[in-house]
Amino acid sequence: MPDKVLGKSPHSDTSTITILTQEDNVTGLQIRKEGEWVPVKPIPNPLVVNVGDVIVIWSNGKYKSIEHRAATTEGQARLSYATFLVPHDDVEIEPFDHMDCPRSVWKYKKVRCGDYLRESLKMKMDGKAHTQVAKIET
């Protein structure tokens, strides 16, 4: 029932990077660019690499995690494998000093990686709403 099922709701990954295999010839993955959903064009033997939220925090927002979703297509089976590279649960993530980032300009607070993942997973998957977990309120 592809007309009734989206596939995977919009989100950004809570990883450092994500490596995704895709089908050679079935479109499904879409990224959000300037508010529009743009399909990722299939190519032979693809590996898609997504920047995840941990890199956003480390870079104090200089690098953006991509909002994406997966859509189904009638009559076309689709399989993707996602490998999420995530620090150990106990690793504390915070903006890196060497990103020219004194504490006074931090947009993200120090969070334990496991807490960030679990707090994000508790929330409804809704684009980048879960990144609030690590944001410093202004």
Ligand SMILES: O=C(O)CCC(=O)C(=O)O
């Ligand atoms: O199916 C895909 O290509 C994307 C899957 C995905 O975004 C995820 O598992 O986080």
Ligand SMILES: [Fe+2]
């Ligand atoms: Fe994803």
